[in-house]
Amino acid sequence: xxxxxxxxxxxxxxxxxxxxxxxxxxxxxxxxxxxxxxxxxxxxxxxxxxxxxxxxxxxxxxxxxxxxxxxxxxxxxxxxxxxxxxxxxxxxxxxxxxxxxxxxxxxxxxxxxxxxxxxxxxxxxxxxxxxxxxxxxxxxxxxxxxxxxxxxxxxxxxxxxxxxxxxxxxxxxxxxxxxxxxxxxxxxxxxxxxxxxxxxxxxxxxxxxxxxxxxxxxxxxxxxxxxxxxxxxxxxxxxxxxxxxxxxxxxxxxxxxxxxxxxxxxxxxxxxxxxxxxxxxxxxxxxxxxxxxxxxxxxxxxxxxxxxxxxxxxxxxxxxxxxxxxxxxxxxxxxxxxxxxxxxxxxxxxxxxxxxxxxxxx
Numbered sequence: 205x206x207x208x209x210x211x212x213x214x215x216x217x218x219x220x221x222x223x224x225x226x227x228x229x230x231x232x233x234x235x236x237x238x239x240x241x242x243x244x245x246x247x248x249x250x251x252x253x254x255x256x257x258x259x260x261x262x263x264x265x266x267x268x269x270x271x272x273x274x275x276x277x278x279x280x281x282x283x284x285x286x287x288x289x290x291x292x293x294x295x296x297x298x299x300x301x302x303x304x305x306x307x308x309x310x311x312x313x314x315x316x317x318x319x320x321x322x323x324x325x326x327x328x329x330x331x332x333x334x335x336x337x338x339x340x341x342x343x344x345x346x347x348x349x350x351x352x353x354x355x356x357x358x359x360x361x362x363x364x365x366x367x368x369x370x371x372x373x374x375x376x377x378x379x380x381x382x383x384x385x386x387x388x389x390x391x392x393x394x395x396x397x398x399x400x401x402x403x404x405x406x407x408x409x410x411x412x413x414x415x416x417x418x419x420x421x422x423x424x425x426x427x428x429x430x431x432x433x434x435x436x437x438x439x440x441x442x443x444x445x446x447x448x449x450x451x452x453x454x455x456x457x458x459x460x461x462x463x464x465x466x467x468x469x470x471x472x473x474x475x476x477x478x479x480x481x482x483x484x485x486x487x488x489x490x491x492x493x494x495x496x497x498x499x500x501x502x503x504x505x506x507x508x509x510x511x512x513x514x515x516x517x518x519x520x521x522x523x524x525x526x527x528x529x530x531x532x533x534x535x536x537x538x539x540x541x542x543x544x545x546x547x548x549x550x551x552x553x554x555x556x557x558x559x560x561x562x563x564x565x566x
Contacts, residue, residue, distance in 0.1 A: 206256050209310060211306050211310070211315045214262070214263070214320050217270065217292060217298060218234070226535060231273070238489055245321045250278055253316075256331055287301060287302060290445040295457075302315070303416075304427045304431045312408075312409075314342050319403045322477075324475065333350055342408060346411060347407045347412060349364060349401070349402070351402065353400075358389060359384060360383060362457070363389075364381075364401050365380075365397050370468065374469070374470055376465075377461075379462075399471065402472060415460065418463075419463040482531055486512050495511075496512070497512040499514035503524070505525075508525065512530070516536060517536070530543060
């Protein structure tokens with residue numbers, strides 16, 4: 205168990221429309237139970253963090269609209285441990301708010317930032333990386349990320365290019381690269397210099413705010429005003445809500461990590477999955493003997509292989525025959541049937557639905 209100066213922030217505010225129509229604006233993927241075992245991605249993440257962080261030092265950062273969902277899924281968490289963003293503005297404002305909130309509680313805090321939709325299959329090596337990483341940021345000035353050694357030329361993950369070894373298992377970072385084309389991904393894997401970007405971040409709160417001040421000075425100035433000069437909670441919240449609207453929509457990677465040379469990478473030796481697509485969700489879910497994901501309570505399956513079948517209506521019987529590599533998603537108001545490798549077309553499906561029906565089905 206880590207000491208009282210160590211905090212974990214679970215990011216749970218995204219909309220997750222890549223898994224439409226199952227994941228929606230009103231109920232995104234972090235709140236869904238994909239394996240029908242009573243455990244959502246958010247619950248699994250928080251349960252794992254409880255093993256190494258003090259209970260009271262776990263913070264969930266979410267959108268104002270999802271506050272009730274978080275409290276409902278995590279009834280043992282004090283509601284004061286749920287941070288609410290008034291509007292969704294990307295991860296940079298979100299982690300900035302978390303940093304200032306925690307520094308207000310503990311000015312010596314070391315902070316872990318972890319996405320709520322990260323799938324980890326090897327808990328022990330994962331925990332060891334976090335424990336070593338939290339010690340590293342306590343002793344060093346900078347931001348620490350975690351890179352996973354790639355096992356294939358994956359085009360659905362971002363990559364981190366490692367630079368010099370600064371300590372056993374820790375490197376300086378040369379560059380970040382967004383999801384590459386397959387030819388570039390193969391070059392990255394062959395080079396041995398590139399690692400999958402896990403989205404996990406660690407820092408000492410004062411180091412982070414100092415670095416963020418250099419990269420996003422206007423945003424940091426606003427947070428300085430809110431947290432350093434206003435001590436009444438209601439007044440602080442009202443001002444925060446009024447200025448948040450003006451913040452740019454910007455990610456931590458683009459807004460901070462790519463603009464500073466004070467980023468380090470810890471190497472992680474654990475199985476990693478970032479559920480950003482139907483194919484990645486298929487990899488995560490339990491399957492029958494024919495490779496089918498059956499997220500359906502009542503179903504009859506014949507002559508079908510490697511398909512993904514999800515139905516939210518527990519009273520409905522679903523019968524399929526002679527479907528291979530298909531995706532079937534049935535919600536209360538949308539039914540999608542397509543090839544499982546058609547995930548690049550989902551933007552078109554959503555955009556066309558919005559053009560024809562407005563936001564009714566999103």
